[in-house]
Amino acid sequence: MTAAPLAHADTLVLDYLAALWAASDDLTPEARDELMNTVTGYIALRHDLADDPARVISRLGPPEQLAEAVRRGGTPTHLRLPAPSFPPSPPRPSRGTGADHAAVALLIAGAFILPVVAPGAGMLMATGSASWTPAQKVAAWVLTTGSVAGALLTALVVAGFSSGLGLLVLYMGACAGSVIAGLALLAGLRR
Known part of the structure; x- marks a missing residue:
């Protein structure tokens, strides 16, 4: 069995993540994992919003700059996603006392x-x-x-x-x- 070839957008994302992984090799494992998870979540969120992956990657900036920003003090502010907000659950119907x-x-x-x-x-x-x-x-x-x-x-x-x-x-x-x-x-x- 052969796998289907990757789409161009998927190749761009995978290449970017590989470059980010290489640029962040001197970070602590926790910081590196957090950076990779944050960037992956950012790309996935923007992809779900039907954003072009090439545009998303260009907004992220070069992988080296992201790794450097983490070395200086944490995740860059443009990558911080808001906490997911869940709609309030409807009140439970009362069955009466x-x-x-x-x-x-x-x-x-x-x-x-x-x-x-x-x-x-x-x-x-x-x-x-x-x-x-x-x-x-x-x-x-x-x-x-x-x-x-x-x-x-x-x-x-x-x-x-x-x-x-x-x-x-x-x-x-x-x-x-x-x-x-x-x-x-x-x-x-x-x-």
């Missing part, structure tokens, strides 16, 4: 057991939580109190009829808003 889940449970299931009391308690717990935005909390309050108010109005209308169906409608009306609010808050916890 036990109190948040209890508030949702009171809104969804508690509405059927204690139609006015359980949703009120669930909303008070949700209001004190940091898991939801103020807009989500207001929407849940409107849904919860609106359904109770609607159920009370329905109770006034149905009171004259006092049928079993009327009481069922009253009960379901009192539960509907808090169930919807609980499901909306639960979806907010999962995001």
